[in-house]
Amino acid sequence: MTLHICDHPLVQHKIALLRAVETSTRDFRALSSELAGVLAYEATRDLMLEDVTVQTPIKETIGRRVSGKKVGVVPILRAGVGMLDGVLAMIPVARVGFLGMYRDEETLQPVSYYEKLPKDLSERLMLIIDPMLATGGSASYAATVCKERGAHKVKLLSLLAAPEGVERMQTDHPDVDIHVAALDECLNEVGYIVPGLGDAGDRLWGTR
Ligand code: PRP
């Protein structure tokens, strides 16, 4: 498993805005989407290409296009949905599946309530998207579901990660690369990322 931390200055700038408690719901949504697009761009660096003939207004030339079955995107409800637009802006033809789960507040274990994935996952790069990799329970479960449905190549895109979540993914899914905008310090006593950004779902959707 490789952990990719995006150290681009614009990403670090946007992450600081995202963390700030005074950032509005509207700005939080925009920032989540923009950051997700950058992570998707980085996570698809190793897509296979094939040559294609292109007629420009000037002459015929050889261009390159992504080959094969391409990409599937799986937001983890609810907060992962806030990253979806940004990923689709980068990869408009991606198939989209949804995994609904929430963390039990006492046990911190994921409780699954919805699963709807595209049919043929075996030849696709599957990008699981969730802004918060905390204990790693939700992301690990999502990767397991994707693999059970036939996925061979899975990556995780999160805005923030705790070391505990990275370790959990390394143990459960050593074949799943992780792309994050920042690696934080630790989890607090109720399983929130420190310094983090609070509850991603509540901040995105204006609930609380
Ligand atoms: C948050 C977040 C992740 C999960 C991360 O969802 O969006 O899915 O917690 O925690 P973990 O790494 O410890 O599993 P939450 O459970 O708050 O559900 P919600 O998005 O519906 O609010």
Ligand code: URA
């Ligand atoms: N889920 C969140 O929304 N925030 C955290 O810090 C941890 C899990």
